[in-house]
Amino acid sequence: MSALALELTLLGLLVLTAALTAVIRDVLAATVVFAVYSLVLSLVWILLRAPDVALTEAAVGAGVVTVLLVATIAKTSRPTDHAELSVRWPSLAVIGVFAVGIVTTLPSLPAIGDPTAPIHQHLGTYYLETAPAETGVSNIVTAILAAYRAFDTFGEVVVVFGAGIGLLVVLRQSGITLQPTTGSTPSTTDPGLEPSTTDPHGESSTTDLGREPSVITTTAIRYIVPFVALFGLYIAFHGAKTAGGGFQGGVVVAASVVLVAFGFGIESTRRWLNDTVLTAITAGGVAAVVAIGLGAMALGGRFLEYTVYPIPKATTYGIELVELGIGATVTGIVLVFFFALVGNAETPPGESSPTHTEESK
């Protein structure tokens, strides 16, 4: 009974935070409420016995997405309305009709948790029964991800990699590259830019965070970061045995670097983690997956068919290597997203940007 109470409380919180995100006018406040929403959602995943999804949701939804959103808000405008909350009644009417329409179809679905539901009769059951013996991996989610649906996962890593390149291409148009701007040029603040901190002297600071971070922040980060990074690596390496895997671990490792950047300055972190390393991690992960896949073909098998490798427990090792490749790419790409969106908005000195004119006044 108490489990049901907990579930209903979390679901109620979920709807409440989602609704608050919708009605709060201020974009920054809505983003913060959305982060809370993601955190509640990751608890719901645990109740639904989906620990892998919970890990990813907590790291991606509440972590990375929030950072990216806040970064974009800080660099663009944050329109301030007089009203703090507002409801657009016409939109509400439309989605009301939409929701009622879908809810009327729900009775034809099997009840939640029904063991005789079709989803528990076919493919999922097959994986549950055969995967541990066939792959030697006890986390069935990892087994499906990196073995049975390996080709799908490979395509997805390529999509993530492509998104990183796409973002760089988009931002290059506005004069941003991943290259650190040499020399700490004091930012000639964008007219519409609102510093994310309350410091009014944002342009005279030594870091690009708008002010010198407090010693408490830097000390705390100094102690927390090694553990966060270690935890991320553990999730990535141990994903075959327990909940976790390349995606989750990669994001957590990237989060530790993001923490360093917030504590010690984004530009200096970017210089420390130079482009070559970042590119090597990101492309290396994809390259590793491709190499494993093509290696299997060279030995007469199909793409990513681990069993043709003449070593014992080839599938287990194949899964783990592919997971590590995914982890490397995800780490690299999340950092590319972060540095591209948070990085300095200026054109490096001496390089004029022909693609856009300064009409953003």
Added chain:
Amino acid sequence: MIETLTTRYTYVVAVIVIAIGLYVLFDRNLIKKIVGLNIFQTGVFLFFVTAGYRTGGTPPIASAGGGPYVSPLPHVLILTAIVVGVSVTAVSLGMVFLLYETYGTVQEDELREAIHE
């Protein structure tokens, strides 16, 4: 109706979340729209993972004599969807920034005016 609520309440929540996501997608602010996209997709995720749940099930991590497990397949699909989702978010935010650089606004209606000028 009552039966739907007592046995399928998580699906109802999923539909509500999807509807709220759709509502946020109608917002004039482009960044808010992207938040809406994220809410919308989590509603779909909730639907999938709920479908894979089974009463008394344990997480799909095999152990001797364990089980019954919840269905692992939706977890795999959603895991990859979350990561693709963050990629979509990042690229869209980049585009929003580019629009802001060019037109000086992130409000849909002002943007439309600026483009027509």
